[in-house]
Amino acid sequence: MLARRVSHLKPAPTLALTAKVNQLKAKGVDIVGFGAGEPDFDTPDFIKDACERALKDGKTKYAPPAGIPQLREALAEKLLKENGIKYSPSEIVVTAGAKMALFLIMLALLEEGDEVLLPSPYWVTYPEQILLCGARVVEVPLREEEGFVISAEMLKDYITPRTKMLILNSPSNPTGAVVSEEEQRKIAELCLENRVFIVSDECYEAFLYDGEKFVSPASFSKEIREITFTVNAFSKTYSMTGWRVGYVACPETYAKVIADLNSQSISNATTFAQYGALEALINPQSKEFVKNMRDAFERRRDLAYHLLREIPSVDVVKPKGAFYIFPNLTYYSQKLGSDLALAEYLIERGKVAGVPGSAFGAEGYLRLSYCVSEETIREGLKRLMEALEGLEGC
Ligand SMILES: Cc1ncc(COP(=O)(O)O)c(C=O)c1O
Numbered sequence: 001m002l003a004r005r006v007s008h009l010k011p012a013p014t015l016a017l018t019a020k021v022n023q024l025k026a027k028g029v030d031i032v033g034f035g036a037g038e039p040d041f042d043t044p045d046f047i048k049d050a051c052e053r054a055l056k057d058g059k060t061k062y063a064p065p066a067g068i069p070q071l072r073e074a075l076a077e078k079l080l081k082e083n084g085i086k087y088s089p090s091e092i093v094v095t096a097g098a099k100m101a102l103f104l105i106m107l108a109l110l111e112e113g114d115e116v117l118l119p120s121p122y123w124v125t126y127p128e129q130i131l132l133c134g135a136r137v138v139e140v141p142l143r144e145e146e147g148f149v150i151s152a153e154m155l156k157d158y159i160t161p162r163t164k165m166l167i168l169n170s171p172s173n174p175t176g177a178v179v180s181e182e183e184q185r186k187i188a189e190l191c192l193e194n195r196v197f198i199v200s201d202e203c204y205e206a207f208l209y210d211g212e213k214f215v216s217p218a219s220f221s222k223e224i225r226e227i228t229f230t231v232n233a234f235s236k237t238y239s240m241t242g243w244r245v246g247y248v249a250c251p252e253t254y255a256k257v258i259a260d261l262n263s264q265s266i267s268n269a270t271t272f273a274q275y276g277a278l279e280a281l282i283n284p285q286s287k288e289f290v291k292n293m294r295d296a297f298e299r300r301r302d303l304a305y306h307l308l309r310e311i312p313s314v315d316v317v318k319p320k321g322a323f324y325i326f327p328n329l330t331y332y333s334q335k336l337g338s339d340l341a342l343a344e345y346l347i348e349r350g351k352v353a354g355v356p357g358s359a360f361g362a363e364g365y366l367r368l369s370y371c372v373s374e375e376t377i378r379e380g381l382k383r384l385m386e387a388l389e390g391l392e393g394c
């Protein structure tokens with residue numbers, strides 16, 4: 001018999017959907033996939049070359065559990081220069097992607113029965129990891145009319161003596177919502193007053209639009225830094241999802257435990273991949289690569305938003321960051337009974353794929369990732385509109 005802790009476990013629906021689309025593609029079906037959670041750009045050659053050099057130089061052995069020292073030093077510099085937070089390398093742990101950083105933080109902090117505040121819609125992995133650690137998910141519903149943006153005022157009502165942690169993800173997957181600096185400050189103060197840890201998932205830091213500025217809550221004050229876990233990765237910023245390199249920065253007491261957990265589970269993030277990540281941080285060519293990718297995503301965001309607004313009975317919030325758009329298709333999903341049925345209908349009849357909102361705690365929506373060319377966005381949204389028209393009169 002399997003352990004109770006895995007009884008709720010589901011495979012990430014985003015991965016299952018990508019697999020289904022790939023299967024259909026392999027059969028020769030022409031399908032537009034908006035399901036991917038990764039940039040369609042390749043990892044830059046200068047990063048690949050650094051990894052290749054590392055392999056040739058014999059960087060093929062175990063690394064320290066917290067990561068290679070050069071990378072931790074470069075990360076401390078990045079966090080100071082770009083995020084305004086002073087961390088020493090001993091407060092930084094390199095992990096196998098941000099996903100592992102999040103999981104190790106939760107393993108280190110959560111007790112059976114602890115409550116974790118999770119603004120909803122949320123990224124699919126958060127509730128699974130919280131439950132795996134025996135804690136309770138407390139969903140804080142976000143309102144579409146308010147652009148899916150969390151506020152301190154909303155959070156207040158959900159704090160109890162058992163509240164241990166808040167997950168903050170700005171820019172957000174799946175909505176692309178960005179929390180203003182002013183509001184993040186209020187949220188952080190509220191957490192400080194109530195002794196609630198902040199896990200700030202900053203994976204989409206590089207993808208902000210309309211002149212929005214990125215802000216890390218740990219930069220607000222010494223006291224807030226003490227309760228904050230700053231999580232980030234190379235995955236999205238440098239298009240390195242398959243490399244599996246991420247990190248967490250936090251006070252040393254916690255960093256030590258997280259490094260020990262790393263050591264007793266995966267040992268270390270892949271050694272030669274860490275050299276690639278180091279290059280991404282120190283090579284001046286990175287800036288231009290990231291800028292080009294961000295600019296392309298902003299154009300695609302504008303296009304997708306414009307086209308979705310033309311579809312009757314569809315509401316859509318303009319995302320301010322990340323690379324997802326989250327239209328409300330409730331009018332159509334209700335005709336088929338659920339957003340899952342709608343997503344399946346769209347794949348089968350419309351040859352266009354997105355991820356149903358219910359995977360993110362928001363029934364009736366569809367997450368579309370615009371990590372595809374503008375031409376593909378046009379074609380895919382034309383198919384979406386036609387397939388939805390096919391439901392009129394049902
Ligand atoms: C909000 C968020 N956090 C973390 C991750 C995982 O990042 P990584 O691939 O570095 O594990 C993702 C990936 O989709 C994400 O959307």
